[in-house]
Amino acid sequence: MLGAGLVDIAPHYRYWLKESSCMGTIILIFLLPIAIYFYLFVEPKIKRRYFDTFTKFEDELRADKDLTDQQKLERYEAMLQNNRYTITHKTKTEIIGERKIFSMPIFAIGVGLYVVGALIYLLYFFFIQRPHVLTFQLNNR
Numbered sequence: 555m556l557g558a559g560l561v562d563i564a565p566h567y568r569y570w571l572k573e574s575s576c577m578g579t580i581i582l583i584f585l586l587p588i589a590i591y592f593y594l595f596v597e598p599k600i601k602r603r604y605f606d607t608f609t610k611f612e613d614e615l616r617a618d619k620d621l622t623d624q625q626k627l628e629r630y631e632a633m634l635q636n637n638r639y640t641i642t643h644k645t646k647t648e649i650i651g652e653r654k655i656f657s658m659p660i661f662a663i664g665v666g667l668y669v670v671g672a673l674i675y676l677l678y679f680f681f682i683q684r685p686h687v688l689t690f691q692l693n694n695r
Contacts (some may be wrong), residue, residue: 557623560627580680586666612690619642623647623692630690647692653686 611633615626623646631641631649639651656679664671 559657569645582666582668589662589666593657593663597657598677608688615690626692627690634688640685648689650687650689652687653672654679654683654685 605692612630613631614622627649631644634641634651639653641649641651642651661675664675
């Protein structure tokens with residue numbers, strides 16, 4: 555009963571609102587432990603493989619005697635650019651690239667903490683987080 559002369563035009567809408575907020579809570583409750591699992595166990599393995607790719611590529615470049623030093627630097631620069639690194643310093647013997655790496659599990663943990671954590675992580679990512687730096691120097695290791 556809404557009052558004198560008022561008609562409730564959408565009683566099913568109120569029911570849907572109640573059910574959807576309950577379902578959202580359930581999804582967030584399950585998202586948090588899954589995101590923590592990915593952060594603790596899956597992401598370190600993926601990061602290790604990602605950085606091993608650069609190490610392997612660097613070792614192959616150093617071992618290749620057919621390439622000149624300039625060609626090695628060009629190939630490493632192309633590798634950095636293909637992986638969205640920004641070249642910050644380049645000389646005849648050294649190249650430095652940097653990139654901020656977004657952690658999807660941490661973002662999902664933030665979403666699992668009712669979105670406030672996700673906003674805090676985004677602020678951290680854009681304003682505080684330091685970029686990952688890769689350096690390639692010729693004839694030095």
